[in-house]
Amino acid sequence: MVDSEEKFDGILLALAQQHPDGIIELLDTFFNFLARKTDFYTGAPPEVGEKMVLEKFKKYQKVAYAEDEKKKAEREEQERRKEERRKKKEMEEREAANQPKIKELTDEEADALEKKLAAKSEKSPVQSPKEEEKAQEKSEKKGEEEEDEDNKGKIKPNAGNGCDLENYRWTQTLQEVEVVIPLNLKVKSRDVVVEYGRKTIKAGLRNATPILQGELYNEIKVEECNWYLDNGSAIVLSLEKINKMEWWGRLVLSDPEINTQKVAPEPSKLGDLDGETRGMVEKMMYDQRQKEMGKPTSDEQKKQEVLKKFMEQHPEMDFSKCKFN
Known part of the structure; x- marks a missing residue:
């Protein structure tokens, strides 16, 4: 029928x-x-x-x-799911903000970090400001040459870190991809066909050759994807990435590739990090500031507190001749 x-x-x-x-x-x-x-x-x-x-x-x-x-x-359902995702994100951010500002490293992690910093210090001899500036310029020039060679022929990303193509344009963040397919006439939603797969996409008008079709650059969460008709003259797709730690080089594998090294992401914030990573970063930042001011690090403060408590619990002992490192 x-x-x-x-x-x-x-x-x-x-x-x-x-x-x-x-x-x-x-x-x-x-x-x-x-x-x-x-x-x-x-x-x-x-x-x-x-x-x-x-x-x-x-x-x-x-x-x-x-x-x-x-x-x-359908629009109300999309808005409801969008609001749920927003609330979920806010909750995750609040939980991350409530994580302890200082996270203690294990002895093994602390030893590994100290060795790494010591090795880096030994390999990096002290340089004068002019020498440092020249070394930095040389490094940047070398990086540009390597980048040009590796990314030769790749397209510079558009303002949305995606690409403007003949039949559609796409933009991206680390979390999702948005695709806009302009139409030459106004249509109803029933005239539109959109099909998602975990790594495939097809979109266009019913009983016509698909405008967008192919294998995606990487996998998407099908249940979180949606689309709508913008003013009857453009199909707008929203695709949620599974891997939220990479930039896509193309939308579908048949597209020309963009130079992801030219991507301009939004400034990162500590609140964007997961609780464990954020805690470790904040601890390292705190310890660095303490060392610069000649004050004890978080680990040293903890040891001092333990020693102080021990001394208070044993007033009969004489600690005057003890040396504490």
Whole structure:
């Protein structure tokens, strides 16, 4: 039944596209055709033709209202899921903010970190400011040369860290990808076909060659993806990445590749990090500031507190001749 109803959609959409003044002009053409090429008006009493037109009008008026209600419900569901994701993100940020500002490293982690810093210090001899500046310029120049060689032929990303292509454009953050597919005419949501797979995508107009189709650069969360029709003239897709720690080099594998080294991400904040990573970073930052001011680090403070408590619990012992490192 659906195929029978839609088999003329391509022809009718093409016809509608040739009527810039819209529905009124299209109806005028249709009834003009009936008057000139058929006996619609003269083959039966006047009230019969009028009754037929009104019956069909009312029939599909109900269909249109039902479709509109369905679309409204879908939009509300999308907004609800979007609000749930926003609240979930806020909750995660609050939980991260409530994590301890200082996270103690294990003895093994502390030893490994000290060795790494010591090795780095030994390999980096003291340089004068001019020598440091020259070394930095040399390093940057070398990096640019290597980058140009590795990324030769790749496209510079657009302002949204994606790419503007002939039939669509896409942008991205580390969390999601947004795709905008402009259309040359206004359509209804029922004229649009969008299919998601874990690593595939297809989008376009019904009974027409897909505008976007292919294997995605990486996997997406199908259940979190959605789409909507923007003002009837553009399909907008929202794809949530599974791997939120990488920039996509292309949308589908058949697209030209962008130079991800030219991506300009939003400034990172400590609040964007997970609780464990944030705690370790804050501890290292705190310890560094303490060392610069000649004050004890968090580990040293903890040892001093333990020793102080021990001394208070054993006033009978003489600690005056003890040396504490």
